[in-house]
Amino acid sequence: MxxxxxxxxxxxxxxxxxxxxxxxxxxxxxxxxxxxxxxxxxxxxxxxxxxxxxxxxxxxxxxxxxxxxxxxxxxxxxxxxxxxxxxxxxxxxxxxxxxxxxxxxxxxxxxxxxxxxxxxxxxxxxxxxxxxxxxxGSGVYYNVDLLKEAGYDSFPTTWADMVEMSKALTKDGVYAFAQPLGNQANAVTRLVQQLYTYGGDVLAEDGVTCTLDSDAAKSALNTIVSSIQEGYASPSSAELDNTKERDLFGSGKLAFYISGPFDIDTLLADYPELNFATAVIPGLDGMACTTANxxxxxxxxxxxxxxxxxxxxxxxxxxxxxxxxxxxxxxxxxxxxxxxxxxATDYLKPFADQLENSKPEPTYTRWAEMEPIIYEYIQYAVSGSMSVDEACESMAADITALLSY
Amino acid sequence: MRKPLLTKDEKKAIPFVLPGVLVTALLIVYPLVYIFVMSFSENGVGQSGFAGFTNYIRLFHNPQFTRAVSNTLIWTGYTVVISFFLGFAMALLIHMKGIRLKGIWRSLLFIAWIIPGVVKATAWKWLFTTDGGMVNHLLMSLKLISGPVPWLTSPAWAKTALIIVQIWATAPYVMLMMTAGLQQLPADLYESADLDGANGFDKMLHITLPMLKDVSFICLLMLLVWAINEFALIWTMTSGGQNTTTLSLLIYNQFKVLNLNFASASAVMQLCVSMIFAVLYTRLVLKEEKQ
The missing domain is CATH 3.40.190.10 (Periplasmic binding protein-like II)
Incomplete structure (x- = not known):
């Protein structure tokens, strides 16, 4: 046994x-x-x-x-x-x-x-x-009630109209929106989105000449800088990232903000009283170009x-x-x-539409080295230490110098 | 007869010293050599071909590196000098006759030094917030400023804010070391000086400062090493933004984005800067010992 x-x-x-x-x-x-x-x-x-x-x-x-x-x-x-x-x-x-x-x-x-x-x-x-x-890609989240109070039933479709609306929305401690300039990746992505909207690009076709001193780049950076300097984007933008923007939007301190569709569930769960809707990002004559990732x-x-x-x-x-x-x-x-x-929800539809006009985020071999340079000059321009033109020309010169070795 | 390399006693000591030497070699020498090899390698993981000085040439042509070196020098210079003199002044103040509760003052001031780096950086980040931060609130209440100062969001102010925090954090160490040094000074030297008619300045210049030379060297060396290697404070407060990237942050950023060879070259450069100070210190100590 x-x-x-x-x-x-x-x-x-x-x-x-x-x-x-x-x-x-x-x-x-x-x-x-x-x-x-x-x-x-x-x-x-x-x-x-x-x-x-x-x-x-x-x-x-x-x-x-x-x-x-x-x-x-x-x-x-x-x-x-x-x-x-x-x-x-x-x-x-x-x-x-x-x-x-x-x-x-x-x-x-x-x-x-x-x-x-x-x-x-x-x-x-x-x-x-x-x-x-x-x-x-990205899209716009907006507070339906705040827009209604300012006389808007829907979100504007051009950047100029959005700026006009933003000025009307900014009052009593509420800002129209904010720029996520407290985080390198968020800030640079915002600039690149604007750059694509103005038809520009980061590098020329040779892959080593930086074109961030182009008119498109200057216009793109100017939209960010002027939104803060003219007072309709939150002055604390330099301390914000996408997550903090969402929190400010959820608590009614921002009338709208730009982010990805992944925020929908969080907003619905964390701010059940919030009456919000989504829209495509306004561009020059219609929908802006967004970055996709x-x-x-x-x-x-x-x-x-x-x-x-x-x-x-x-x-x-x-x-x-x-x-x-x-x-x-x-x-x-x-x-x-x-x-x-x-x-196929109403919240997601504008994000799907926005993907129709999107370009991939940059995947240049040395993008990781270029990004901090771009971020640094965005900060100089926003803080007023440099003009938009100077910042764009300096970032282009630095990146071209970087890529030449 | 030729003198043996090691005495009998020294030979006996080898087995006892060897484990320590081996551990040190493993933990310090191996990583150093590995980083050095990587800095000359084509491949980030150090297993590819020899790249010569390519990584160093790229490093010197990177505008971020130039700015990081400049920021490191500014940061190190200000924090070391101010921390040292402020800590020394605090020590002299506490050592003065007539000051009561010296131990409590020392302990209170020392708290700043013993708080963990990330905790103090996070606390100061809140204090320096542009809107609603306590620093701006206090300065505005005292009518010292008319509007909020963008402490951490402006290239003009961010470096200043970081330097203030580093000084706040490291000056107490100098204070403690100097206080200990001051307590060791023989009272009879001061009594003799009094008899010779020396004033306070003379006593400071000819007794206190020379007698505290060793402690001062240690303090300065520690302050230098901390300043050059500081990472947590800067990373937590500004992440290197607003032109506050130092060499430590540059290395981390390069590693994070897979530029391992470039990060290694930066690390070697940082090591060279630290080594300059370390060699100076060692030479001074050896000179002192010979005298």
Whole structure:
């Protein structure tokens, strides 16, 4: 009897060892705002694939970039990461990402169903380095009651009309809007949006000459500077980021603000009394041009080779239309998912319209070095230390000097 | 007969010293060498080809680097000099005869130094808020300013605000060290000086200052190292905006955006600046010992 038990025990141990050896563990770094859905999907995937274990690492907005940078550079790096779509190309250019055209297709990623504009931001030439699952731009959130009090039933469609309305809205401690100049990325994105609206660009076609001294750039920066200096954008703009703008809007201190569609749920949950609506961003003669970005899942090239197939399987699962719809508060990057009812609300419609007139946020190789320079001169212009013209010419000169080496 | 390299006792000490040396080498020398190699590497992770001085050439042509060096020098110069003299003045004040509750004064002033960096930076960020910040409120109540000062949102003021906070945070350290030094000074020297008819200034110049030289060196060196390496305070209060980026922030920013080789080159440059002061200090100490 004892002999039998010993043999049984040994067999069980062997089976356990073999099972443990056969199990592949894949790490997926996902942001904290996606954590509940990510956990659900990981559990579902494990149920469907008992030989693959999914380990989640939760990141946050403030530190995700530096943490991912450190992790992805390591030998035997974790396999999958959710990152901003505009971060994909810089990682890929350092050789840190696995090309996904073949690996993804073999695992079941339906490339034909992905929005080409989203895939383009995550690609170099025709090589795809990330599978986007969220794709969005900006729009306007406005306080319906405050606009009505000022005599407006809808949001203006041109920038000039919006400025006119802003002057009427600014009174009794309420400002029409604010500029998110307390945060580098937010501030530079706002300038680039205005720049695109005026038909300008950051670099000339040669890729090394900065064109931020163009008339378009000067007009773009002037819209930001004048909104504060003329008093209809909050004077505390230099201390604000997008989140603080949302809080000020929610508490009735701002009549409108510009942000992405991901704020809708937060506003509905945090400010249930707020009567707000959404609109497209006004431009010169109609809708402005916005910058588009989103979130994408990438695979580390330095991950263990034997894990890559399983990682691709998980990647394909996470980016199915159904799961894209679960992972986004704004828009998915899949045609099929976009047709779902949840993306056809009145709040979301202006954001969808705005995407029709959008350009990707800059993905220049040395954009990360250019951005602080642009931010610095925006601050000089807004604080009055430099004129708009001087700021634009100086930023263009500095960036051209930077790119010449 | 040739003198052996190590004495018998020194040889015996090797096994006891070796673990410490190895740990130090692992924790300090290896990262230093790795950073140095990365700064000459084509690839950010230090595993690719030799890039020569490319990263350094790019660094010197980056306008951000030039400004960061200038900001670091301004920041270091002001904070070290003012903190040192303010801390010294506080120490002299507390050491004066007739001052009661010296221990309590010392403890109260020392609180500023022991508060964690991020906590004090966050608190000061609130105090310096343009609208509704306590600093502006106080200055306006005292009629010292007519309107709010954009302390952290203007390139003209941001550096000043940061320097004020660093001085507030580090001067108490100087005060404590100097107070300890002052307490060690032999009273008979001052009595002799009194008999010789020396006035307060003479006593300060010929007794107090020379006797406090060692403590002053330590204080200055510490202030320099803290100023050059300071990160949390600047990052929390301005994130390097409003022209407040120093070398420490530049390195972090470059690392964050994957310019690891460039960040390494910046780090080597920062190390060189720190080393200049460290070498000066070591030479002075050795000179003192020889004398």
């Amino acid at each position: 004892k002999k039998m038990l010993a043999i049984l025990l040994a067999m069980l141990l062997c089976i356990g060892c073999v099972a443990a050896m056969a199990e592949t563990t894949i790490q997926w770094w996902t942001p904290n705002w996606d954590e509940p859905e990510s956990r659900e999907m990981a559990a579902e995937f494990e149920a469907l694939n008992p030989d693959i274990k999914v380990e989640l690492v939760i990141t946050d907005w403030d530190t995700y970039k530096s943490r991912v940078t450190a992790a992805i550079s390591d030998d035997n790096a974790p396999e999958l990461y959710s990152v901003l779509t505009t971060d994909v190309v810089p990682f890929a250019q350092l050789g840190l990402l696995e090309p996904l055209n073949e690996l993804g297709a073999a695992a079941g990623v339906d490339f034909d169903d992905l929005l080409p504009s989203a895939v383009a931001i995550a690609s170099i030439d025709d090589t795809v380095y990330g599978i986007p699952f969220r794709h969005d 989103g979130w994408t899942i990438i695979m580390a090239s330095k991950a263990k080779d034997e894990n890559k197939e399983a990682a691709a399987k998980l990647l394909a699962y996470l980016t199915t239309p159904e799961n894209q719809a679960r992972l986004t508060d704004s828009f998915p990057a899949s045609y099929t998912a976009l047709a779902y009812e949840q993306f």
